[in-house]
Amino acid sequence: MSYSSIGKLQRVPLREVWRHEAYDFTQWLQENIDILNDSLDLNLVTAEREQAAGSFSIDLVAEDEDGTTYVIENQLEKSNHDHLGKLITYLTARSARGGIWIVSEPRPEHVAAMAWLNESPSADFYLVKVEAVRIGDSPAAPLLTMIVGPSAEAKEAGRAKGELAERYDIRKRWWTALVALPGAKLHAHITPGTYSWIGTSSGIRGLSLNYVANQYECGAELYIDRGKDSEEENKRIFDHLQASQAQIDQAISPPVSWQRLDSRRACRIRITLPGGYRSPEEEWPFIQEKMVEAMNELEQALRPVLKTLTMGQ
Missing domain, CATH: 3.40.1350.10 (Trna Endonuclease; Chain: A, domain 1)
Structure with missing residues (x-):
């Protein structure tokens, strides 16, 4: 041819x-x-x-x-x-x-x-x-x-985006309700967001007092992170605070988890409580009151120990 x-x-x-x-x-x-x-x-x-x-x-x-x-x-x-x-x-x-x-x-x-x-x-x-x-x-x-x-892939992407948008909305309502509680004075100035945490400074650079919440758990924490190249400094601060662990734990009603997180840059001291933003909304006030109580106890227990830090803060 x-x-x-x-x-x-x-x-x-x-x-x-x-x-x-x-x-x-x-x-x-x-x-x-x-x-x-x-x-x-x-x-x-x-x-x-x-x-x-x-x-x-x-x-x-x-x-x-x-x-x-x-x-x-x-x-x-x-x-x-x-x-x-x-x-x-x-x-x-x-x-x-x-x-x-x-x-x-x-x-x-x-x-x-x-x-x-x-x-x-x-x-x-x-x-x-x-x-x-x-x-x-x-x-x-x-x-x-x-x-x-x-395509099935497009429908799945749409479903995932819808779930994410719905999650953002419910978390914003969760934080709006929490910061409006009378006892949540430490975070009353915070604009409610859509993430799984909201935080405020403890008064010392790189140390923040955070409320955290996922679908079925929540809590309060001190999060230690002074930014890039700060891993060793973060660990020293954590170790300094942990030297007073017995004193701090005794002042707080719920169990305290001391998380040095050796595989990560940051460290945290966290109180974890049952209940989260997927709990029935009629239970939110009770759950969030427990969060506020935990945060206030954590802040008061840490305050005297934080004052002893001498690392350039």
Whole structure:
């Protein structure tokens, strides 16, 4: 076989094939929905044009063999915000399972937006590039390429992000409630955040008094960390305080955990209590009162020993 007999694929301007988006391309797609199926690995069996969505009209509403609904928005030009908004509006108006956006040139920002939308567990989004091609003098043929589609990985990423956002929200409510307690004067000036701890200075550089909370445990601690290249100094401070461990432990009601953390830079002296931000909210006041009591006992027990530190603080 001579290689000279191999034809060259040529792009054809879309408007030479489909002069009008609604009257030509949409009608053609309705009659050739199997071509879209092949590109997206779907099994759409019906497609109806100009379906109502409130006062708007949807290009195509399709269903697969299970009766699952997909809305299709066509755009024979560069993707734009207007059509993205229409796709989302139509999908929600029809309570559709998926939205398919067919464009001639997907902009990078819309590719990213559709990928982000696919993190939603409630809908699938497809961004499809449409081209027309021919070889030699052959009739023009459609070429549909999926640019963005749903995936298990995207749904899992969305679920993880949702859980993280929910965790941030509940932790902020947890800290807001705690710093508002009358006994939490040491931390009353702290703006509640979303992390698993809030802290204030003990009055000595690098030594902070922290409240900590995870899902089912919480507590109070002195955290010792003077920053970069401070490991030896942190250990010396910890050892100095631990020399008074018996005196400190005796002044505190709950058990105290002395954690030198030899494999890490920092050290801590921690009181751990049962209950955390995943505990029933009606139990929060009781749990947080115990946290405040522990923090106040820890601070008072440490105060005289901290005054004896002579390491340049």
